[in-house]
Amino acid sequence: MMTPPLRMLLSKPNVVNRVSMGCLSTTLERVTSKFPPAFSITSQSPLLQQQYRYKSLTKTKRRQREKMAERERRVAAGLPAKPKPPKYIPKDTPVINAMTRLERDEESVSFDVASAVEMKEKITSQSEQEDTLRFGFDGLAMSDRVRKLFDLQNGSQREVVSSQKRRGMELFQLREGDTGSSAVQVVALTTRIQQLQTHLARHRKDNSTKRGLDNLYVRRRKVLDYMERKDFESYRRVVKSLGLAR
DSSP states (O other), rough: OOOHHHHHHSSSSSHHHHHHHHHHHHHHHHHHSSOOOOGGGGGGGGHHHHHHHSSOHHHHHHHHHHHHHHHHHHTTSSSSSOOOOTTOOOOOOOOTTTOOHHHHHHHHHHHHHHHHHHHHHHHHHTTTTTOOBGGGGGTTTOOOOHHHTTTTGEEEEEHHHHHHHHHHHHHTTTSSSSSSSSHHHHHHHHHHHHHEEEEEHHHHHOOHHHHHHHHHHHHHHHHHHHHHHHHHHHHHHHHHHTTOEE
């Protein structure tokens, strides 16, 4: 009986698979017999087995497993599963030196009255001073005709607004020449806002001025928020004096 040629045998897929698997198994047997493995994972410690098991995990899954292990360790130690925040205050903690609503309202009214009296005294002392002259000529000796020439009534709108801004800032100054405290900044921003509001009342289609006015609103709100956090008494005094809606 004649044996079929090799080309005909290799054309059949089942014969090719059988031959390739036999060659592969024979090659693996030869390699393992000549070069035995250096170590076996099953013969190592359980910790090493766990490391090899988690070696293919992503960073996110590995981080999640570490968090779960940390929670299990805390629970086993008798601690809560999640640690408390640094400034955590339990709900059942009693409030010390708490004031009733009536006491708080009375304290607010008394503060408003004292602030109004203090502000009225400042306005009175400011009105007793000499009239503001143009170009900073206050306090100079001059005749009545020259003083009338440099009177602020003859000045431009810019000079009038600048004078109003300076006089308003003097009411809230912490010291002479103070131009950077929060209350003074709020007064300066409010003066500029009022000036732009007057301009927009006449020129309603001035969109660039409207954008600038919105930016001033944001700046004043940020300064007031800072004052509310850091210096609440000064914040209340400024809001009450300027009539701001907060």
